[in-house]
Amino acid sequence: MFSNSMYLLLVTVIILLFTLRCTCTTGTGLLSPKLGNGTMIVKCIEKERLALLKLKEELVDEHGRLSSWRADEQYKDCCLWYGIQCDNATGHVTVLDLHGSSGNNKSLSGKISPSLLELEDLEYLDLSFNDFSFKQVPEFIGSLSKLTHLNFASASFSGLISEAHLLNLSRLQVLNLSFNSNLTLDLGNDWIPPFQLDTIALARVKMGSPFPGWLQSQRNFSYIDMSYAGISDTIPIWFWDTSPRMEFLNLSYNHIYGVLPDLSSKFASHPRIDLSSNDLSGELPSFPRDVKFLDLSKNKFRGSIYSFCNNAGYIPYLDLSNNFLSGELANCLVDGIYGLFYFNLANNNFSGNISIACERNRMLQALHLRNNYFTGEIPTALINCQILKVIDLGGNKLSGKIPDWITGVSFPQLVVLSLRSNEFHGTLPSVLCSLTSIQILDLSLNNISGPIPKCLNNLTALTVEGSSNATIPIMYDGGPDITPGKGLILRDTQFSPASAFLIWKGLVSEYRNSLGLVKMIDLSSNYLDGEIPEQVTSLKGLIGLNLSSNNLVGSIPTNLYQLRLLNFLDLSHNHLSGSIPSTLSELSHLGVLNLSYNNLSGRIPSKGHSLTFDNSSYLGNSQLCGLPLTLLCPGDTNTSTGGDEDGMNDHEPLDELFNEGFYISMALGFMFGFWGLIGSLVLNNTFRHKFFKFISKFEDWLYVKLALGKARLHR
Ligand SMILES: *[C@@H]1O[C@H](CO)[C@@H](O)[C@H](O)[C@H]1NC(C)=O
Ligand SMILES: *[C@@H]1O[C@H](CO)[C@@H](O)[C@H](O)[C@H]1NC(C)=O
Ligand SMILES: *[C@@H]1O[C@H](CO)[C@@H](O)[C@H](O)[C@H]1NC(C)=O
Ligand SMILES: *[C@@H]1O[C@H](CO)[C@@H](O)[C@H](O)[C@H]1NC(C)=O
Numbered sequence: 033m034f035s036n037s038m039y040l041l042l043v044t045v046i047i048l049l050f051t052l053r054c055t056c057t058t059g060t061g062l063l064s065p066k067l068g069n070g071t072m073i074v075k076c077i078e079k080e081r082l083a084l085l086k087l088k089e090e091l092v093d094e095h096g097r098l099s100s101w102r103a104d105e106q107y108k109d110c111c112l113w114y115g116i117q118c119d120n121a122t123g124h125v126t127v128l129d130l131h132g133s134s135g136n137n138k139s140l141s142g143k144i145s146p147s148l149l150e151l152e153d154l155e156y157l158d159l160s161f162n163d164f165s166f167k168q169v170p171e172f173i174g175s176l177s178k179l180t181h182l183n184f185a186s187a188s189f190s191g192l193i194s195e196a197h198l199l200n201l202s203r204l205q206v207l208n209l210s211f212n213s214n215l216t217l218d219l220g221n222d223w224i225p226p227f228q229l230d231t232i233a234l235a236r237v238k239m240g241s242p243f244p245g246w247l248q249s250q251r252n253f254s255y256i257d258m259s260y261a262g263i264s265d266t267i268p269i270w271f272w273d274t275s276p277r278m279e280f281l282n283l284s285y286n287h288i289y290g291v292l293p294d295l296s297s298k299f300a301s302h303p304r305i306d307l308s309s310n311d312l313s314g315e316l317p318s319f320p321r322d323v324k325f326l327d328l329s330k331n332k333f334r335g336s337i338y339s340f341c342n343n344a345g346y347i348p349y350l351d352l353s354n355n356f357l358s359g360e361l362a363n364c365l366v367d368g369i370y371g372l373f374y375f376n377l378a379n380n381n382f383s384g385n386i387s388i389a390c391e392r393n394r395m396l397q398a399l400h401l402r403n404n405y406f407t408g409e410i411p412t413a414l415i416n417c418q419i420l421k422v423i424d425l426g427g428n429k430l431s432g433k434i435p436d437w438i439t440g441v442s443f444p445q446l447v448v449l450s451l452r453s454n455e456f457h458g459t460l461p462s463v464l465c466s467l468t469s470i471q472i473l474d475l476s477l478n479n480i481s482g483p484i485p486k487c488l489n490n491l492t493a494l495t496v497e498g499s500s501n502a503t504i505p506i507m508y509d510g511g512p513d514i515t516p517g518k519g520l521i522l523r524d525t526q527f528s529p530a531s532a533f534l535i536w537k538g539l540v541s542e543y544r545n546s547l548g549l550v551k552m553i554d555l556s557s558n559y560l561d562g563e564i565p566e567q568v569t570s571l572k573g574l575i576g577l578n579l580s581s582n583n584l585v586g587s588i589p590t591n592l593y594q595l596r597l598l599n600f601l602d603l604s605h606n607h608l609s610g611s612i613p614s615t616l617s618e619l620s621h622l623g624v625l626n627l628s629y630n631n632l633s634g635r636i637p638s639k640g641h642s643l644t645f646d647n648s649s650y651l652g653n654s655q656l657c658g659l660p661l662t663l664l665c666p667g668d669t670n671t672s673t674g675g676d677e678d679g680m681n682d683h684e685p686l687d688e689l690f691n692e693g694f695y696i697s698m699a700l701g702f703m704f705g706f707w708g709l710i711g712s713l714v715l716n717n718t719f720r721h722k723f724f725k726f727i728s729k730f731e732d733w734l735y736v737k738l739a740l741g742k743a744r745l746h747r
């Protein structure tokens with residue numbers, strides 16, 4: 033009886049105490065208190081609140097991302113602050129997630145205060161995509177012994193991460209230090225970490241050249257990315273048996289060498305494997321039959337693809353480009369590999385016919401067979417690969433006529449068609465004009481004859497200025513085994529940007545992330561005759577047009593100036609006649625103009641942009657006159673009298689001084705407001721001419737950089 037009433041009293045007192053506490057906090061306007069029925073209000077622990085305020089004090093938060101972290105009474109519950117989560121039962125802070133995002137500038141910077149250590153139950157720490165200005169990762173993170181997730185990706189940390197940092201992190205599952213270039217992970221080869229990681233994300237973290245030995249202790253990871261890690265070693269045989277759960281492996285961009293063993297049973301289901309850009313050699317080993325993504329490009333694999341094909345199954349994404357593979361494809365794409373979405377064999381030594389069964393590869397969107405020794409005709413079976421976006425067969429020995437089944441009906445999504453540098457002959461079929469999605473049409477370096485079809489204005493994508501999407505996505509999935517006939521179940525769909533190699537201003541460049549912005553026609557080095565059809569002037573989206581080295585006659589279409597985005601125009605080595613339309617000087621984006629070796633006559637337009645081209649643009653037209661050529665037009669006076677300030681040609685001794693580097697530094701100086709300093713130089717006529725010429729070229733350069741993205745030199 034007594035104990036019962038004591039018990040009742042105790043309960044009453046407790047309830048009273050909590051009610052009081054409730055009143056006082058809600059009374060001061062606590063934001064959304066965690067009122068539960070039966071459960072008590074959990075508020076953050078005072079010690080941890082002060083620690084967070086101290087943390088904020090040492091961080092630089094220019095964009096007010098931490099504005100809810102305040103000392104005021106009504107913000108007292110730190111569990112409600114931005115980026116914080118607390119344990120419902122204990123009130124301890126368990127999550128501190130202050131990640132920024134890629135591509136925005138709202139990053140935090142400054143210093144990480146050791147007050148972080150007060151958060152003794154912290155399990156999840158994410159400071160990714162911030163800017164810690166190449167500071168060291170503080171060693172005290174090693175004392176946060178309850179951490180399971182540590183994400184410092186792309187946070188601009190530098191220096192070393194050593195065993196001391198990780199010594200006490202026995203519960204760690206996710207270690208993400210990716211994209212802190214130069215940061216070095218310095219762990220002893222024999223070191224046995226206290227943790228078993230699930231996710232090892234160390235892209236661009238330097239690890240030294242030996243393959244990291246501490247991985248031998250990790251028996252249960254599913255994800256490992258050690259791309260750009262500076263590894264220069266073989267992959268030790270034990271590595272393949274460390275974790276049966278491995279489903280993502282990225283060791284690309286290292287200097288890994290040696291021969292791979294049979295890998296067909298070394299991964300979890302539907303793995304993604306990227307071993308590209310290394311020095312791996314030997315024959316292609318077997319991979320799991322359900323590999324979803326396999327990139328072995330830019331290695332030194334040799335031999336045939338035959339046994340690889342026979343052991344392969346459903347491979348949505350397969351890139352074997354840039355190796356020394358040879359032999360025939362044989363039935364590889366007929367009864368070997370199936371389910372291809374992306375297929376790349378470019379830059380190998382393959383030969384023989386291309387045979388492909390589209391029934392098994394209905395989802396094929398990108399076919400790259402560039403630079404091999406393939407012969408024969410384009411296989412008719414290709415017509416069934418209806419969602420192809422990229423057909424890249426350039427640099428082979430393919431022959432026959434350009435098939436008249438390459439139409440917009442068969443390939444409504446075709447964006448890139450490159451048949452350059454083959455042995456195609458015959459005329460250009462006018463059905464090509466029905467390729468309404470085409471943005472890059474490259475048929476150069478073949479034996480094609482006859483006229484350029486007049487229906488060019490049907491190439492709808494090329495008639496539109498600009499582009500809705502900078503990248504052209506190649507989709508692939510890793511669904512369950514898909515047997516032909518059963519239909520496709522798309523699961524876990526991923527995207528990869530389509531790419532194409534283009535000859536742009538004489539350089540071979542790869543366009544990937546900005547491919548969607550490139551619109552060009554290259555029919556150069558064929559035997560095309562007749563006139564340049566007026567319809568070409570409807571292709572307002574074109575940024576490149578190359579019709580050089582053909583047998584074209586007639587005049588340059590006067591309305592060519594309508595192609596306002598044109599950056600590259602090459603009509604050289606034809607039999608074009610008449611004068612250069614003066615309106616051509618309105619093409620203000622033009623960076624390359626080549627009209628040389630034709631029968632053009634009359635005066636070179638002497639105003640606007642045409643002035644910025646030197647005489648190589650006009651050579652070999654015996655009847656052209658005026659600057660920059662030396663032949664004077666009737667009635668002109670000799671420029672050597674110095675009367676014409678724009679009359680400086682390119683053969684001045686000053687050339688050596690005013691090299692491009694100099695110009696660039698001048699332009700930068702100009703932009704940063706040092707006009708006064710260089711102004712005196714600009715008073716000089718010669719310099720002025722060159723400076724504006726440079727600015728004009730600089731604009732072109734900038735345009736190409738911006739619009740076309742980073743062009744990579746290749747081969
Ligand atoms: C707790 O409160 C919620 C509403 O806030 C109510 O739906 C639920 O039934 C309550 N549970 C108990 C056990 O009283
Ligand atoms: C803690 O509370 C939040 C919000 O009320 C709830 O969503 C979450 O499930 C709770 N967690 C646990 C472990 O009870
Ligand atoms: C950050 O981006 C915003 C727009 O997103 C812009 O207004 C602001 O000027 C930028 N700040 C800096 C420092 O670049
Ligand atoms: C790791 O834990 C031990 C024992 O608890 C402690 O003495 C040591 O200081 C800790 N090391 C770090 C880096 O926190």
Ligand SMILES: *[C@@H]1O[C@H](CO)[C@@H](O)[C@H](O)[C@H]1NC(C)=O
Nearest residue numbers: 131160183185208231233255
């Ligand atoms: C690593 O962190 C970055 C930034 O938060 C994130 O984008 C990336 O997906 C993470 N990697 C893994 C494997 O979790």
Ligand SMILES: *[C@@H]1O[C@H](CO)[C@@H](O)[C@H](O)[C@H]1NC(C)=O
Nearest residue numbers: 205228229230251252253277
């Ligand atoms: C491996 O990791 C998975 C997922 O984290 C977990 O469920 C499993 O228990 C772990 N296995 C071992 C042997 O640690």
Ligand SMILES: *[C@@H]1O[C@H](CO)[C@@H](O)[C@H](O)[C@H]1NC(C)=O
Nearest residue numbers: 235259260282284285304306
């Ligand atoms: C592998 O890493 C490289 C470099 O970090 C990256 O470009 C590539 O996309 C990654 N591969 C996959 C399949 O994610």
Ligand SMILES: *[C@@H]1O[C@H](CO)[C@@H](O)[C@H](O)[C@H]1NC(C)=O
Nearest residue numbers: 334335356357358380381405
């Ligand atoms: C590839 O073909 C070229 C030209 O036929 C030949 O010179 C080269 O040796 C071949 N390389 C390999 C690895 O087969």
Ligand SMILES: *[C@@H]1O[C@H](CO)[C@@H](O)[C@H](O)[C@H]1NC(C)=O
Nearest residue numbers: 360384385386407408409410
């Ligand atoms: C290649 O294809 C052509 C027809 O296009 C055929 O005549 C020839 O026999 C084929 N060659 C091989 C080796 O299959």
Ligand SMILES: *[C@@H]1O[C@H](CO)[C@@H](O)[C@H](O)[C@H]1NC(C)=O
Nearest residue numbers: 462463464465466487489490
């Ligand atoms: C071009 O388009 C017009 C109108 O859509 C169509 O009538 C014509 O047949 C097309 N020409 C070719 C060669 O596709």
Ligand SMILES: *[C@@H]1O[C@H](CO)[C@@H](O)[C@H](O)[C@H]1NC(C)=O
Nearest residue numbers: 499500501502503504505548
């Ligand atoms: C651009 O992307 C959007 C969505 O990402 C898509 O709906 C649209 O069809 C794309 N446009 C082109 C021209 O590819």
Ligand SMILES: CC(=O)N[C@H]1CO[C@H](CO)[C@@H](O)[C@@H]1O
Nearest residue numbers: 166189190191192213214215
């Ligand atoms: C130790 C080290 O190499 N630190 C470098 C890290 O990267 C930054 C920026 O690239 C350099 O300024 C540091 O010298």
